[in-house]
Amino acid sequence: MIDSKKLLGDKKYCEDAFKFFLKKGIIREDKLKSFKKHLEKSMNNLIFGNFILEEHSYSIKKKLGDKTFYDWCINIYYYSLYHSALALVEKAGFESKNHIATITTLTLFYYHKDNILKREEIEFLINSFPIGKEEINLILDTKDLRKRIL
Numbered sequence: 001m002i003d004s005k006k007l008l009g010d011k012k013y014c015e016d017a018f019k020f021f022l023k024k025g026i027i028r029e030d031k032l033k034s035f036k037k038h039l040e041k042s043m044n045n046l047i048f049g050n051f052i053l054e055e056h057s058y059s060i061k062k063k064l065g066d067k068t069f070y071d072w073c074i075n076i077y078y079y080s081l082y083h084s085a086l087a088l089v090e091k092a093g094f095e096s097k098n099h100i101a102t103i104t105t106l107t108l109f110y111y112h113k114d115n116i117l118k119r120e121e122i123e124f125l126i127n128s129f130p131i132g133k134e135e136i137n138l139i140l141d142t143k144d145l146r147k148r149i150l
Contacts, residue, residue, distance in 0.1 A: 002020075004100060004103055007103065007107045007126075008123070011108075015112075018105060021104060026097045026098055027095070027096050027097070027104075027105060029094060030095035031093065033090075034086070038090060041080075041083040042080045042083035045077070045079050045083065048076055052073050052076065056069070078128070088106055088110065089102055089105045089106065092105060092109040103122070103126055106125065
């Protein structure tokens with residue numbers, strides 16, 4: 001089991017975790033064949049998430065009344081973030097098959113080696129992947145509470 005929090009503080013541990021994923025085939029070398037696809041998917045998800053979010057004030061409200069789809073917006077944004085992360089993994093020359101392998105690759109190449117990402121950004125990814133049902137419910141409850149207050 002990989003300790004995602006330890007990836008940040010211990011470069012050697014991060015390198016060993018990366019080598020483990022390579023050996024298991026969870027991370028594979030890749031020559032940017034999916035980079036553009038992941039980047040386009042990320043942007044499309046972002047645009048669509050924004051569209052659905054905005055439509056809550058217009059057509060969704062008009063056609064469906066009190067129905068909301070904020071949970072779907074959260075899912076769409078999550079996948080936008082995940083495809084951005086996969087694009088960065090591809091840019092480093094690899095392909096990843098799971099969340100912790102993706103985080104390991106980003107941490108190793110963009111934090112430890114190139115110092116492009118900040119500690120807070122990696123921590124955000126660690127805390128965001130994967131987003132669970134509890135987090136979605138918390139966000140929805142907060143949104144509902146805000147609506148009641150306004």
